[in-house]
Amino acid sequence: MNEASPQIEVRNLTMGYGDFVVQKELEFVIDRGDVFIIMGGSGCGKSTLLKLMIGLKQPMKGDVFYDGVPFWQSGEDEQRAAKRRFGTLFQSGALWSSMTLAENIGLALRQYTDLGESEMRDVVSYKLMLVGLAGFEDYYPNELSGGMKKRAGLARAMALDPEILFFDEPSAGLDPLTAKRLDDLILEIRDSLGTTIIVVTHELASIFAIGNNSVFLDADTKTQLATGNPADLRDNHPNHQVRDFLLRGQAEETVA
Amino acid sequence: MDNAGLNHQLLNDGTLAVSFSGDWLLESDLPSLKPVLDVLETVPAPTALSIDAAHLGDWDTGLLSTLVRLRRTAGQNAVDIDDSGLPEGARQLLTMAFAVREREGARRHTREKPFLEAVGDWTLGHVADMRDLLAFTGRLVMSLGRVLRGKGTYLRAHLVQYIQEAGAEALPIVSLISFLIGMIFAFVGVMQLQSFGAGIYTANLVGIAMVREMAPIMTAIIIAGRTGAAYAAEIGTMKVNEEIDALTTLGIDPVDFLVSPRVIALVLMMPLLTLYSSLLGIMGGTAVGLAMLDVSMPQYVAQTINAIELNSLLGGLFKSVVYGSLIALAGCQQGMACGNSAMAVGQSTTKAVVMGIVLIVVSASVLTIIYINLGI
Numbered sequence: 001m002n003e004a005s006p007q008i009e010v011r012n013l014t015m016g017y018g019d020f021v022v023q024k025e026l027e028f029v030i031d032r033g034d035v036f037i038i039m040g041g042s043g044c045g046k047s048t049l050l051k052l053m054i055g056l057k058q059p060m061k062g063d064v065f066y067d068g069v070p071f072w073q074s075g076e077d078e079q080r081a082a083k084r085r086f087g088t089l090f091q092s093g094a095l096w097s098s099m100t101l102a103e104n105i106g107l108a109l110r111q112y113t114d115l116g117e118s119e120m121r122d123v124v125s126y127k128l129m130l131v132g133l134a135g136f137e138d139y140y141p142n143e144l145s146g147g148m149k150k151r152a153g154l155a156r157a158m159a160l161d162p163e164i165l166f167f168d169e170p171s172a173g174l175d176p177l178t179a180k181r182l183d184d185l186i187l188e189i190r191d192s193l194g195t196t197i198i199v200v201t202h203e204l205a206s207i208f209a210i211g212n213n214s215v216f217l218d219a220d221t222k223t224q225l226a227t228g229n230p231a232d233l234r235d236n237h238p239n240h241q242v243r244d245f246l247l248r249g250q251a252e253e254t255v256a
Numbered sequence: 257m258d259n260a261g262l263n264h265q266l267l268n269d270g271t272l273a274v275s276f277s278g279d280w281l282l283e284s285d286l287p288s289l290k291p292v293l294d295v296l297e298t299v300p301a302p303t304a305l306s307i308d309a310a311h312l313g314d315w316d317t318g319l320l321s322t323l324v325r326l327r328r329t330a331g332q333n334a335v336d337i338d339d340s341g342l343p344e345g346a347r348q349l350l351t352m353a354f355a356v357r358e359r360e361g362a363r364r365h366t367r368e369k370p371f372l373e374a375v376g377d378w379t380l381g382h383v384a385d386m387r388d389l390l391a392f393t394g395r396l397v398m399s400l401g402r403v404l405r406g407k408g409t410y411l412r413a414h415l416v417q418y419i420q421e422a423g424a425e426a427l428p429i430v431s432l433i434s435f436l437i438g439m440i441f442a443f444v445g446v447m448q449l450q451s452f453g454a455g456i457y458t459a460n461l462v463g464i465a466m467v468r469e470m471a472p473i474m475t476a477i478i479i480a481g482r483t484g485a486a487y488a489a490e491i492g493t494m495k496v497n498e499e500i501d502a503l504t505t506l507g508i509d510p511v512d513f514l515v516s517p518r519v520i521a522l523v524l525m526m527p528l529l530t531l532y533s534s535l536l537g538i539m540g541g542t543a544v545g546l547a548m549l550d551v552s553m554p555q556y557v558a559q560t561i562n563a564i565e566l567n568s569l570l571g572g573l574f575k576s577v578v579y580g581s582l583i584a585l586a587g588c589q590q591g592m593a594c595g596n597s598a599m600a601v602g603q604s605t606t607k608a609v610v611m612g613i614v615l616i617v618v619s620a621s622v623l624t625i626i627y628i629n630l631g632i
Contacts, residue, residue: 051501054505055504055505056501056504056505063438080507083469083505083506083507084507086505088502090501090502091498092497092498092500094497094499094501094502095498095499095502096494096499096503096573097493097494097497097500098414098490103411107409107411107506107508108410108506111409111506111508112507156502
């Protein structure tokens with residue numbers, strides 16, 4: 001399961017709102033078991049790219065291939081089947097506020113499985129234990145802190161043992177220690193379950209701690225400037241802007 | 257605190273010397289910069305601008321905003337500026353303010369729209385709104401089909417909760433309004449009909465008016481303000497929190513999950529509330545009738561029962577079903593179309609209520625004409 005074979009391919013992708021192009025000509029490959037970082041400055045279209053990959057927003061051109069199958073050219077049933085393999089942690093957690101944590105996680109299970117009430121309860125409490133929220137089944141999302149909400153959102157995203165997990169700015173609004181724990185959790189999930197993980201972030205600490213592959217989006221040229229291992233990009237990439245971003249503005253002008 | 261002072265002098269070599277004195281603070285009375293700007297804009301412009309701040313006391317943003325204005329105007333008129341006389345801190349802040357150049361095209365130019373353009377925009381906006389509403393109605397009908405066949409995902413517990421919120425919890429306000437409306441009708445009826453010696457026909461007036469028209473429309477307007485607004489606000493907030501995206505990514509149609517159960521709940525509850533409202537209205541009328549007319553309770557009740565035909569009752573209940581579905585439609589459509597901010601939730605809620613009431617009144621007129629032609 002961990003062998004490196006391209007699982008997701010983004011080909012000649014252009015996206016935008018109305019006539020306004022956000023990013024164009026994106027081309028990159030994500031291997032099975034990668035922790036893939038989508039990075040770039042604020043407002044460059046990172047979250048839009050994520051929305052497009054999970055099927056919330058249509059591309060203007062190009063497509064995303066999952067195991068060689070184009071997502072946007074497929075019919076509704078194929079898209080549904082592809083979505084079944086995704087799990088998504090939204091920026092704010094996006095837990096359904098009128099439902100308890102158990103119901104939140106349970107809804108995902110109900111949608112795709114025929115588990116009985118008590119088995120469902122077992123799965124829910126196991127998922128909550130995984131993210132360190134044992135015993136919080138009957139809490140409502142507004143009773144939790146920001147970090148707990150994120151973890152509960154992760155438990156929901158992992159409810160169906162997804163092959164691909166998407167994270168939209170997982171560490172935004174968290175203190176450094178909580179953010180670090182979330183990073184560790186992401187790595188553990190990858191190592192133990194072999195899940196492919198795609199993270200939108202601009203937190204440098206996270207990028208180097210977890211990422212082994214990445215794409216760098218630029219708001220000015222409206223396309224990707226680089227793709228590859230973030231540490232390599234920092235040390236060796238010819239583009240000054242990429243190194244500058246990864247070194248927090250400390251890159252020297254000369255090309256290494 | 258020294259008063260802020262501003263002096264300027266055009267020297268012989270064409271240099272404009274500006275000197276600041278006293279305390280330049282936001283809360284102090286700052287002198288006008290206009291005379292200096294006027295000199296800068298004269299033709300020919302001064303060759304240079306030198307700033308002297310030897311007698312400057314305390315300063316804050318009050319000084320800096322003046323300096324920015326000065327420097328901008330100097331720049332526009334190609335006048336070199338020598339700011340070495342300024343305090344070190346002020347100079348640094350000024351440099352910082354001008355360090356990042358204004359982004360091309362970032363500044364918004366607001367302009368007053370000509371009347372015809374505004375009318376055109378307004379009209380096109382409403383046409384687009386109507387199209388959205390129709391498209392949403394289509395989605396809703398498809399979804400209702402799925403939900404009623406048991407194929408759409410929704411939670412039965414939610415449906416029960418919506419039924420309780422739209423139905424039982426609305427009883428107090430519906431009771432109050434209906435009872436008072438019944439009383440008002442009876443007052444008017446008694447005053448007018450008594451002079452003909454036909455006071456007992458107040459029972460007919462109240463009974464028919466409540467059952468045919470007043471109970472359906474008053475209940476609908478209460479529910480539009482109460483439940484329609486709540487639907488728009490709830491769904492709109494979920495949109496802002498990405499909760500609707502989260503449903504979609506799970507392969508759950510948000511219309512199935514959020515909208516259809518609400519529509520079903522309201523369509524089920526509206527006729528019951530209307531029936532209840534008619535009853536309360538007639539009770540209010542009875543109270544006034546008994547107090548002001550010389551009739552007994554059994555007489556009044558018998559008169560009411562004889563006045564109300566089954567067709568009137570069914571006609572009123574059918575209206576309430578139509579109103580209920582329109583209220584739920586407007587509320588949910590506005591919620592789903594909500595933008596991504598707190599302000600957008602407020603706007604959606606307002607629009608939901610206004611649209612709901614407009615739809616109620618328009619459909620009431622249409623239904624009345626149909627009823628008249630059918631002879632109901």
